[in-house]
Amino acid sequence: MISWPNLVSQLFNGLALGALLALISSGLTIIYGTLGVLNLAHGAMFMIGGYAGFVAYQYTESFILAVIAGSLFVMLLGVAMERVIIRHFYHRPHEDQLLVTFGLGICFVEIIRLIFSSQSQLVPPPAIFQGITNLGFMFYPTYRLAVVGIVAIALGALFIILYRTRLGMIVRAGIEDSVMVDSLGINVYRVFMVVFGIGAMAAGFAGIVNAPVVSLTPGIGDDILVQTFVVVVIGGVGSFPGAILGGLIAGEIISVTSMFNPGYAYVMLFAAMTLVLVVRPHGLLGVQGRE
């Protein structure tokens, strides 16, 4: 039952899932690192990205337009959420921030459930990525391969934003010392809004890119959210490289364990998280500053 092709294909699955988790977690972690708010509605953002793309696909039949529409919609939703609600919670205790984002997440899920019902929806992969690719030693669904590439490009774009732009510099500085950035005369609130938008967009983009792999249901974001937490704890809160490393580790653990028994996937993931917490409480690549 465990054969080499099987293992390799699971490793590929792990890579695809890991890349996806890395992207979603990066969004979560830069929001937390910059704003100090853990967005429990992040899973819902992922889910809404999928649905927004689904709607766009219904009208346009174009996968690319669906991806763009899905990402943009979630970005706007993130910006609106920050402006209207999150903004008032920066100076309130962490618990309140958790409660309000948790509540918003539930509202989002229920709105989608109301509109689209609980039935699953399908977004087909774009024509050029349909079918199966022969990798020489095994056959693998083409779109899953493409997901790895697409997500890698998105992560690269995020990297450029974070490490090669003025905004990115402010964000990274803010993660290390937000008080200092504030006192440098930078309008942190505008930065916060943009960061929230970008972070949400990362989740939304992942949501629509992932939609052809799984079918869409309103609850799809819940599991992802939990996995994202594990990724962030493993990688270290506020660390972009940590999110990528943690994402890949988590993806491989889930996939490889699933090959033996899917029921243990979470147990192994949890074991890895515990190990990291015991050995390196701040995560593999975490900064000590934030708590």
Add this chain to the structure above:
Amino acid sequence: MLKQRPFLIETLTAIGLIVAPFVLPHLGFAPNTVNRILVWGLFGLGFDILFGFTGLLSFGQSAFYGTGGFVAAYLLTRAGFGNVLGALIIGMIAAAATGYLIGLIALRRTGIYFAMITVAIAEVFFFVEFNPLSDFTGGENGLPGVPTPSFNLGFTTLHFTNGWSLYQFIALCYFIGVIIALRIVRSPVGAIFSAIRDNPLRATAVGHNIHGYKLTAFVIAAAYAGFAGGLLGVLQAFMPPDAFTFDTSGQLVMQTAIGGRGTLFGPLVGATVWLFLQDFLQSALGLGAAWKLVLGVVFVLLVCFLRGGIIGGLADLYRLLSGRRKRSDTEAEPDTDTTLHLAPAPMQAKEVAHPAYSGPILKATGLTKRYGGLVANSDIDFSVNQGELRGIIGPNGAGKSTFFKMLTCEIAPTSGQIVFEGRDITGLKVTEVCQLGLTKSYQVNQLFTGLTVRQNLTIAALAELRGKFRLDLFRKLSSVKGLTEQVEHTLALVNLTRRADTPVAELAYGEKRRLEIGLALATSPRLLLLDEPLAGMSPRERVETVKLLKSIARGRTMIIIDHDMDSLFELVERVTVLQEGKVLLDGTPEEIRTNAAVQEAYLGGVHGEIAA
């Protein structure tokens, strides 16, 4: 208010529970709904102790709810265990044990990390229940056939079957749960819980092992969850697997926030609102699946605008209506001249652990602290004798506060050694050092801002009277020996007796400063470090505080950092001058005052410039 009458809350709860079956049916509540509300309420009692009182927001309570429920249900359905109450208690113990193990991991981190870890752990339990353990738990089918309790009293058998009959059993369980929770909240441990919620840093610094207390709160919450989980199985005659879902944890959190956190009854109120709205929206308004959206919106609005939930809102309203007059009464009282008050007898420091020791009370050698390339303190040798009053001065950035932080073991030195009363304390924790009799008052106030002055001092005094960790969960706060005396005495010393029951948030700045000193003082330290006790005070307050410091100096060694040289030199016997992380000079105030190097350090060579 309510607290002054003993057993008032208990009595009201009992009356409420007895009256409920006669009133609620007329309001459209089915007995089954009421029973479910009580199970949620019981579940929430423990959660509120964890979240509302200790400030730890867990999104993973379903793990313990499910564990307790399935252990009890398994015993009753598959293992042939006949005693329902016994099974419930075993389930509760299993959940508490699980809570202990999980707590060891989850409590390694605080804040949002803690929340994330609890979510992840709960998810693991869900998957374990469904898959590896499905032989025991029935997987997605759950465990049907959970019996209801019956008690053989010899002459008759009481059997609680369903509806209002089962209500009696569940209501009794809830009532006992309330009594236990109230005892815990009113115990010394309960006081420390709220200290942890308010300011974990200071709770640690006054000498409480907060990790132990957090774990205690976590286990208590797990035990309540486990028992409630068992009751759920009994109530439904079936243990549903969705007890383990994230939704269960989420619903508990939301109900608690809706009802009001930190009130114990919040979860019950929240569950009532939740289940009532669910029924009402679904059937009466025909909203179908949209009921949860409505509840979600209600929840978000409450978190945004009514932080205390429904009970908190009602309490605010009550205070607004009745409290106005009361407050103006107290404010009308003339502000008696503080200088008039008679200085109370000085407070005794802790008894010396080993009276035979006669060397310097504190001796630091080669103390160095580096932050990367920055050297905050370098090679400081420092020694203070028993009973001495020592001042430390130095320009800003001289490393005075870093030096203090190393002495109290808040931060570990890069190298060097600290010896307190002949005992090497280098590398100990701040809690242990405080328990040994060395503590400090902070430069920036570190108070328990949500509590009253008296509660603040109580927390500090408890650390000294009870040690760093003790599980006297059912002891009344008032029965802790010596507590009242110590608190009253400290109140008198720092001249806050009249403000004893004022919340810290309402104190004036000078009063907060005095309370800051009082917190350190209430732990009865033999060596007290004061980091800029006069900072930000008006001249009159300074005079007052210097007097206070003099009065507490008797029988105690003190080291004081301050920039107010006139006051400091009046107070202390010797002064150590720090500059750029090193000891510049050491001498009597007179020597320091006239020393050229000190003037240079403070004025930065201005003399030279003027001359040039």
